[in-house]
Amino acid sequence: MPHGFREGEIKGVVVSRLNKAFDSRGWLAELFRHDSLAEEFFPAMAYISSTNPGITRGPHEHVDQADLFCFIGPSNFKLRMWDNREDSETFGFVSTVVVGQDNPASVLVPKGVVHAYQNVGDVEGIVINCPNRLYRGAGRKEEVDEIRHESDPETRFRMND
Numbered sequence: 460m461p462h463g464f465r466e467g468e469i470k471g472v473v474v475s476r477l478n479k480a481f482d483s484r485g486w487l488a489e490l491f492r493h494d495s496l497a498e499e500f501f502p503a504m505a506y507i508s509s510t511n512p513g514i515t516r517g518p519h520e521h522v523d524q525a526d527l528f529c530f531i532g533p534s535n536f537k538l539r540m541w542d543n544r545e546d547s548e549t550f551g552f553v554s555t556v557v558v559g560q561d562n563p564a565s566v567l568v569p570k571g572v573v574h575a576y577q578n579v580g581d582v583e584g585i586v587i588n589c590p591n592r593l594y595r596g597a598g599r600k601e602e603v604d605e606i607r608h609e610s611d612p613e614t615r616f617r618m619n620d
């Protein structure tokens with residue numbers, strides 16, 4: 460793998476299938492449950508975003524925040540994660556999964572794991588995130604907990620390698 464990473468599962472990243480329960484009205488899917496998530500990852504907030512076809516968000520990482528992304532459709536996303544935690548047994552690993560319409564999944568991304576996702580479908584894609592920290596802290600009075608690698612043209616965190 461280019462840029463010094465090797466392919467493999469990353470310790471602490473949890474990919475879980477989201478099951479859609481269908482009935483005459485449509486469908487419902489549980490995104491997370493406290494009885495299936497370690498307390499340190501309990502969501503503090505939730506937000507939804509739209510990403511146009513071909514667009515990439517990231518790569519970036521968080522110093523203290525974990526993200527719980529929910530990819531359910533209507534498009535598919537290539538999600539790539541790089542373990543940037545020097546104290547991790549999987550430091551230097553990269554993992555890529557395709558999630559969304561064809562593979563509904565929630566993905567827990569721990570702090571220190573660089574991540575980016577790209578809408579690889581041909582329609583607008585929706586992503587829900589349930590992070591374990593409030594954006595900019597209580598009352599939005601703190602600095603944003605984000606290290607943005609997408610602004611660095613020399614970054615080693617690349618989606619298309």
